Amino acid sequence: MSLDTTPILTATDEARRQLEICNACRYCEGYCAVFPATFAERAFSDGDITQLANLCHNCRGCYYACQYTEPHEFALNLPAALAEVRVESWDRFAWPGGLGRLFQTRGVALAGALILGIAALFWAMAALTPERGTGFYAHLSHTIMVAIFGPAFLLPILVIAMGLRGYWRETGGTRVTLSQLASALRDGASLRNLSGGAAHGCNYEKGDRYTLARKHAHQAVFWGFLLCFASTSAGTVLHYGFDLPAPYGAFSLPKLLGVPGGVLLTLGALGLAGLKLRADRSLGAASAWGGEMAFVLLLAATGASGLALFAATGTALVAPLLALHLGTVLTFFLTMPYSKMVHGAYRLAALVRDAQRKGA
Template identity: 65%
Template sequence: MQTDLLQEARRQAEICNACRYCEGYCSVFPALHRERAFSDGDLTQLANLCHNCRGCYYACQYTAPHEFDLNLPKALAEVRQDSWKAHAWPRVFADLFDRSGVLMAAGLVLGFALIFVLAQAMQPESSEGFYAYMSHGLMVAIFAPAFLLPLAAIAVSLRGYWRTVGGGTLRLGDVWRAMRSAGRMKNLEGGHGDGCNFEDEDRFTHARRHFHQAVLYGFLLCFASTASGTLMHYLLGWEAPYGLFSLPKLLGLPGGVLLCIGTAGLAALKLKADPQLGAPAAWGGEMAFILLLFIVSATGLLLFAATGTQMVGWLLPLHLGAVLTFFLLTPYSKMAHGFYRLAALAREEATKSTRQAQSAS
């Protein structure tokens, strides 16, 4: 990881540790105030605990033009972004996505869409629904490795992160509490429960928290839709296409709507927010990820609406190209932050459990 980023984050963390004004704002400050000195691993852990709500910056009396020139959200965002790149495997793809995220995502979506258009020439002679345009076997052959290989890359990355932050053995209770915190987006509630001021220093709002929740639960519903369709196909022998009131549709349609709302909302907030309170160099890559996830959900909904029309022949390659791009870029885009943040929350819960046990004994 870059030494200059860690040194600047260490300088600011030491000043914050002496001040302690922001102690109740989020999980970062209790973790920060437990320490007297900060190793590189400590700073990496703090950076991945930070949700960049920016409340601490707007409340701070030591921001510019004060000589301390504190900007903790930016310092932690840059360490966090660098930690994802440092642990990404293979790293070269993370660097490339950071530099040219929008161009890279757009090129892959269009390139894969063109390949799927050409693949329709091999369409089966007698099938229904989407499989009338592309065979089930071809989809499985493409998407199974495209799903599993990125998961393997993320596992390698998280192993490196866990070693860096000094993570030990996790208890089931620690993981459960971390998942509850992530599900509630607890660290976006603000120090007093009024929300955060990501967009504007004078405005406390839960908008960012709610849009994040829409993305999270929309994604989980879409994943559950795909999983249920897979089980119905292979275990029960019920082949697609599925009706409106089938489990895949009942899960996938609201999931797609939530994803569209959440990603559109996050993109709008990101355009209004000050880029200098995050990692400015990563702004393009972050926006590319949000837009990619929006395209995945929007084309999926359009594809459902177009069922039975000639538009399916054009929308299906575009949707599949977007989904394939999303899968392949997951370890190197901001999608990885969900895995790292859950790991950071679990690490924090484990630390608190250990300290409570030591105090009790």
């Protein structure tokens, strides 16, 4: 009886195999930033593979242009190979290890965290109801909110920062200049690489047809999230700087920022969910599909619950909707280092590292 001695390739080894073939072919040289960075190397260290994986935006244009995909014996599927490395890198750099893989590959785990987050807020509102207060503070005092959400926001940011430090060391990053950071921020904000080098879009959900739908949905989520964050920041400044606590009127700065932010966040996230349902799962990290979908729906729930809470102002629905909204926000914060949300931090780091390669 013969034994199969074919070595089992890790995700990094498989990505390296495919990139070496791409390096010899160079047909996709005009595509996204991954290919100029690939063609600048003669050999690929593990750190190089990690950098290229996080630089990839999974637009999939290279796959549909490639002559070496199955049934060719090379069986190239570079979007999927880099996606697997990307997911593994987020888990490897996260602390504590293992949680990243759990939330990225198990939508059930993220849903369970959401249920626990909402339940915790219902308990807090029932057990810690203030004796007096107006608006939201009639159900949960400002002090208690800060005590809950301050650590829930700051601790995940610290965990992400620790992960980025490990990423930067592995990929050989050096001291960052303002021009490199500015270049990365421009590319990140415009999602230039999401189009795969083609101004008319990527091939994410329509095979070999170009579309801008994913880029637009991402931009809606990105700007919606920033507006919601700006709304919260404006409320904080008004509360502590001008002694003007919530609730705020419909034409106040927190509402003028938060309402359109919530709309963009909700519509963008639902758009991404729809695109994921239509896209070919085999061209991404198939094992992470459930976790990614759960994260996108969590984004949509965060925006939608905030809008519903605003619409219910002055009614009996405020208490349950407040618990629902704060529960989704709490879940979002606590799972940031371990869910798909962390890709934004690593994508920016990859863009900065690429700017260093280009000498920006």
